[in-house]
Amino acid sequence: LTKGIDCSSFTQQIYSPYGISLNRSSRGQYKQGTYVNKSDLLPGDLLFYGNSGRVSHVAIYIGDGQAIHATTTSGVRISPAFGWMSRLPFIGAKRVL
DSSP states (O other), X not given: OTTOOOHHHHHHHHHGGGTOOOOSSHHHHTTSSEEEOGGGOOTTOEXXXXXXXXXXXXXXXXXXXXXXXXXXXXXXXXXXXXXXOXXXXXXXXXXXX
């Protein structure tokens, strides 16, 4: 994983051992689960980012304003959940657990 992995493949791999089957793309994963308000996030909630309302990235909320996510260029990272990627604004959150 240190050489990079697609964000949605990462979330699939994390949730699969728990019997949760996620769609292949971040856009597809956004169609799953229950909407969660930003103020009600719990560790394990999926966070979605993109432009013009179109989802293009997914991360997992880990608490304390932090998220874990994967990139195809720099591997898996922990970053602030909000404001870390100005070119991909936060779109919404879903709970699948």
